[in-house]
Amino acid sequence: xxxxxxxxxAVVGVGCCQFGENWDQSPSDxxxxxxxxAYADAGIDDPHERIEAxxxxxxxxxxxxxxxxxxxxxxxxxxSMVSNYCATGTDAFRYGVMSVAAGMYDVVxxxxxxxxxxxxxxxxxxxxxxxxxxxxxPAGWFALCAATYFEKYGASRDDLAKIAIKNHHNGxxxxxxxxxxxxxLEDYKKARIISxxxxxxxxAAQTDGAAAxxxxxxxxxxxxxDDPVLVKAVSIQSGPNPQKDPDNxxxxxxxxxxxxxxxxxxxxxxxxxxxIGVAQVHDCFSLTELLTYEDLGFCEKGSAxxxxxxxxxxxGGSLPVNTDGGLKTFGHPTGATGVRMIYENVxxxxxxxxxxxxxxxxxxxxxxxxxxxxxxxxxxxxxxxE
Amino acid sequence: MAGIASYGAYVPRTRxxxxxxxxxxxxxxxxxxxxxxNDEDAVTMAVSAAVNCLRGLDRAKVDGVxxxxxxxxxxxxxxxxxxxxxxxxxxxxxxxxxSGSLRAGIAALRAAxxxxxxxxxxHVLVVASDCRMAAPGSSLEAGLGDGAAAFLxxxxxxxxxxxxxxxxxxxxxxxxxxxxxxxxxxxxDRFVVQEGYVxxxxxxxxxxxxxxxxxxGDFARVCLYAPDRRSHATVARKLALDADRxxxxxxxxxxxxxxxFAPLLLAAALESAREGDRxxxxxxxxxxxxxxxxxxxxxxxxxARRGVSWHLERRRSVASxxxxxxxxxxxxxxxxAAAGPGLSATIHHRERDEDLALVGQKCNACxxxxxxxxxxxxxxxxxxxxxxxxxxxxxxxxxTYTFDFFFPTPAxxxxxxxxxxxxxxxxxxxxxxxxxxxxxxxxxEFELRRIxxxxxxxxxHWKATPAEERA
Numbered sequence: 001x002x003x004x005x006x007x008x009x010a011v012v013g014v015g016c017c018q019f020g021e022n023w024d025q026s027p028s029d030x031x032x033x034x035x036x037x038a039y040a041d042a043g044i045d046d047p048h049e050r051i052e053a054x055x056x057x058x059x060x061x062x063x064x065x066x067x068x069x070x071x072x073x074x075x076x077x078x079x080s081m082v083s084n085y086c087a088t089g090t091d092a093f094r095y096g097v098m099s100v101a102a103g104m105y106d107v108v109x110x111x112x113x114x115x116x117x118x119x120x121x122x123x124x125x126x127x128x129x130x131x132x133x134x135x136x137x138p139a140g141w142f143a144l145c146a147a148t149y150f151e152k153y154g155a156s157r158d159d160l161a162k163i164a165i166k167n168h169h170n171g172x173x174x175x176x177x178x179x180x181x182x183x184x185l186e187d188y189k190k191a192r193i194i195s196x197x198x199x200x201x202x203x204a205a206q207t208d209g210a211a212a213x214x215x216x217x218x219x220x221x222x223x224x225x226d227d228p229v230l231v232k233a234v235s236i237q238s239g240p241n242p243q244k245d246p247d248n249x250x251x252x253x254x255x256x257x258x259x260x261x262x263x264x265x266x267x268x269x270x271x272x273x274x275x276i277g278v279a280q281v282h283d284c285f286s287l288t289e290l291l292t293y294e295d296l297g298f299c300e301k302g303s304a305x306x307x308x309x310x311x312x313x314x315x316g317g318s319l320p321v322n323t324d325g326g327l328k329t330f331g332h333p334t335g336a337t338g339v340r341m342i343y344e345n346v347x348x349x350x351x352x353x354x355x356x357x358x359x360x361x362x363x364x365x366x367x368x369x370x371x372x373x374x375x376x377x378x379x380x381x382x383x384x385x386e
Numbered sequence: 387m388a389g390i391a392s393y394g395a396y397v398p399r400t401r402x403x404x405x406x407x408x409x410x411x412x413x414x415x416x417x418x419x420x421x422x423x424n425d426e427d428a429v430t431m432a433v434s435a436a437v438n439c440l441r442g443l444d445r446a447k448v449d450g451v452x453x454x455x456x457x458x459x460x461x462x463x464x465x466x467x468x469x470x471x472x473x474x475x476x477x478x479x480x481x482x483x484x485s486g487s488l489r490a491g492i493a494a495l496r497a498a499x500x501x502x503x504x505x506x507x508x509h510v511l512v513v514a515s516d517c518r519m520a521a522p523g524s525s526l527e528a529g530l531g532d533g534a535a536a537f538l539x540x541x542x543x544x545x546x547x548x549x550x551x552x553x554x555x556x557x558x559x560x561x562x563x564x565x566x567x568x569x570x571x572x573x574x575d576r577f578v579v580q581e582g583y584v585x586x587x588x589x590x591x592x593x594x595x596x597x598x599x600x601x602x603g604d605f606a607r608v609c610l611y612a613p614d615r616r617s618h619a620t621v622a623r624k625l626a627l628d629a630d631r632x633x634x635x636x637x638x639x640x641x642x643x644x645x646x647f648a649p650l651l652l653a654a655a656l657e658s659a660r661e662g663d664r665x666x667x668x669x670x671x672x673x674x675x676x677x678x679x680x681x682x683x684x685x686x687x688x689x690a691r692r693g694v695s696w697h698l699e700r701r702r703s704v705a706s707x708x709x710x711x712x713x714x715x716x717x718x719x720x721x722x723a724a725a726g727p728g729l730s731a732t733i734h735h736r737e738r739d740e741d742l743a744l745v746g747q748k749c750n751a752c753x754x755x756x757x758x759x760x761x762x763x764x765x766x767x768x769x770x771x772x773x774x775x776x777x778x779x780x781x782x783x784x785x786t787y788t789f790d791f792f793f794p795t796p797a798x799x800x801x802x803x804x805x806x807x808x809x810x811x812x813x814x815x816x817x818x819x820x821x822x823x824x825x826x827x828x829x830x831e832f833e834l835r836r837i838x839x840x841x842x843x844x845x846x847h848w849k850a851t852p853a854e855e856r857a
Contacts, residue, residue, distance in 0.1 A: 032761040073762045079691045120574045
């Protein structure tokens with residue numbers, strides 16, 4: 001369990017490029033869009049003077065940290081790349097937070113990005129890594145909890161549909177989302193199956209994107225903004241390969257529970273349901289979001305379907321989740337996702353989220369959650385106002 | 387005024403239902419595609435279409451043949467001469483093939499009109515024919531169909547006069563087949579449609595309308611090449627076409643007949659055209675080309691042709707996918723060896739200015755020239771404030787160099803330089819020089835070369851060569 005860095009580091013600027021099939025944009029172009037928006041958000045007009053270090057996260061880039069340093073011309077200072085499956089964005093953020101909390105730097109930039117649409121593949125890529133490895137897709141990994149969970153708790157695709165419909169709706173309210181289209185239960189049921197029980201609408205879109213955040217020492221934050229956001233907790237937890245873990249009950253993903261316990265301890269949260277006002281969770285597939293409600297302690301294990309039915313995770317509910325439409329509508333440019341969630345949470349905490357603003361979010365905490373690998377790693381960040 | 391004096395078409399009678407293609411029993415009335423049978427190919431279909439075009443006309447007048455195809459069986463040996471012989475045309479007929487692109491058929495038609503207008507030919511037969519092969523089981527397979535269209539171009543009694551044309555060229559790796567490839571390769575379909583087909587086709591049509599001072603609503607029929615039904619609808623919507631003016635693309639009946647596809651749609655439009663109708667046809671491939679015609683008083687006088695509808699009515703279903711595979715000598719269990727995807731076609735398209743034109747940028751704030759293009763100035767940090775700077779025709783100088791004995795080349799070493807041109811520094815190979823000729827400060831000029839091959843495709847980029855006296 002970590003000692004935590006509560007209230008030592010502030011987020012003073014955030015930026016996010018338009019997510020989508022950005023055929024005409026290179027990774028560098030998207031990095032520039034996101035970073036310069038974050039500079040402006042922090043009121044920084046001399047970034048090359050103010051930014052002391054850069055932490056960048058990407059899963060697909062073969063170019064390492066230079067892709068980011070060259071795009072932004074951030075030379076003569078440390079620029080490092082972080083990679084941690086789908087939790088890459090949250091982990092890059094964690095490195096930035098740690099570097100400031102450790103006293104190494106006063107002001108740092110975090111940039112998460114990825115460009116899967118340059119690969120020439122529509123939909124999931126089928127991986128074949130070795131002789132005994134089954135041809136596999138992410139949908140196939142994340143679907144493995146469905147049979148067991150449905151059998152034990154009586155949930156079904158009807159419950160998953162509500163999550164997909166909610167996220168599609170929220171995406172229509174987020175200017176930078178890729179999919180801006182409401183879907184109906186009928187659309188959901190008619191869509192083709194990717195890997196049972198996941199159909200097209202249970203699965204995140206595939207997009208390019210970049211997002212950025214500027215962090216500084218908490219005591220310097222007011223130099224940049226009057227309404228800075230403080231980092232309450234940030235945690236990354238690794239987990240065993242769930243496919244060969246002998247203790248796995250296939251009713252939850254272990255790393256989420258572990259990261260939640262760690263992050264809540266850091267932030268001093270006893271009752272997450274009461275403390276957290278808005279959450280962005282990893283909805284690579286609809287069931288991942290459902291399990292995450294429980295694994296984060298938003299509701300009891302097995303009870304998610306009742307809470308979904310009550311509408312409490314919808315905009316207007318008591319704990320809105322994926323207020324911007326999540327991975328479902330933003331897609332999942334891996335390195336960008338965790339930082340994009342922080343962008344949304346910062347907007348929510350500062351009352352700047354427009355038509356998707358959660359009333360009263362400013363007075364509570366905002367949580368973001370990534371899970372990646374088979375899944376084998378989870379990252380959580382908790383932010384709040386002073 | 388030169389134009390189309392006659393037309394003909396050919397569509398193979400054998401039709402493969404998409405149900406059979408998916409391993410299900412063929413469904414009568416369901417979607418299908420026309421498939422050339424085992425004794426048919428681009429040449430036989432071309433000859434049949436040409437026969438239908440020339441029916442009742444004096445063949446002795448034909449003094450030119452242009453054969454357009456991307457799937458002619460020979461790499462060396464002309465198709466037009468073979469077709470001219472099969473049609474028993476006169477010996478002093480000018481023949482040429484037009485190939486390599488899906489818009490070869492429309493480009494050939496326009497070139498024929500130009501030749502007649504220039505007075506270098508009087509009756510040119512243009513035949514577009516394609517029988518492209520997709521790998522069994524691939525996503526392209528359901529879309530491709532086979533067929534041919536023929537036009538006689540002349541200024542004697544034209545039924546449709548060419549009013550104008552407009553073309554754009556775009557370097558894009560969307561669909562390709564290198565020499566030796568049996569099957570058409572494709573980059574991601576969403577990229578092909580969104581970055582290639584839709585913008586290029588719309589640009590060509592908009593350019594043509596602008597040139598003619600016309601609007602899409604002035605045309606009685608608009609014939610659009612399309613890779614699939616959805617993209618066809620997208621372009622029709624972007625051009626704000628009324629549904630009754632859009633020529634039926636025959637998807638689900640004919641299939642995408644390659645460079646013959648747009649010509650077949652034009653032939654179909656001519657079948658029902660009345661005097662004074664304006665027709666628009668647009669084809670895609672490495673850019674796009676659009677042509678506009680107006681039908682004349684002769685359209686009613688031309689004897690009925692064996693056109694598209696005549697052929698579509700005459701059909702027989704292929705009993706099974708297996709039978710189709712046999713007719714095409716395909717082995718469904720043996721996929722074409724994957725050569726890897728090669729370099730990203732998306733990046734290739736995005737970076738075509740730098741990679742193929744050696745175009746860099748000049749900062750408007752500080753004047754520094756840079757390569758490749760970037761958004762933040764390397765020198766003064768100004769953002770998004772640049773103009774284009776072509777470097778390929780400049781003289782540079784070698785800043786530093788090394789001799790690389792491991793870079794794969796028939797005669798190592800490869801000379802690798804950092805070359806400065808107008809202040810931009812570029813990592814470039816040096817050719818036409820020996821190590822002992824290589825010095826810092828050496829003036830160099832630039833030549834386009836094949837830099838490497840990946841995924842079976844050659845990649846082109848510029849190399850430095852010692853500067854010579856200006857010729």
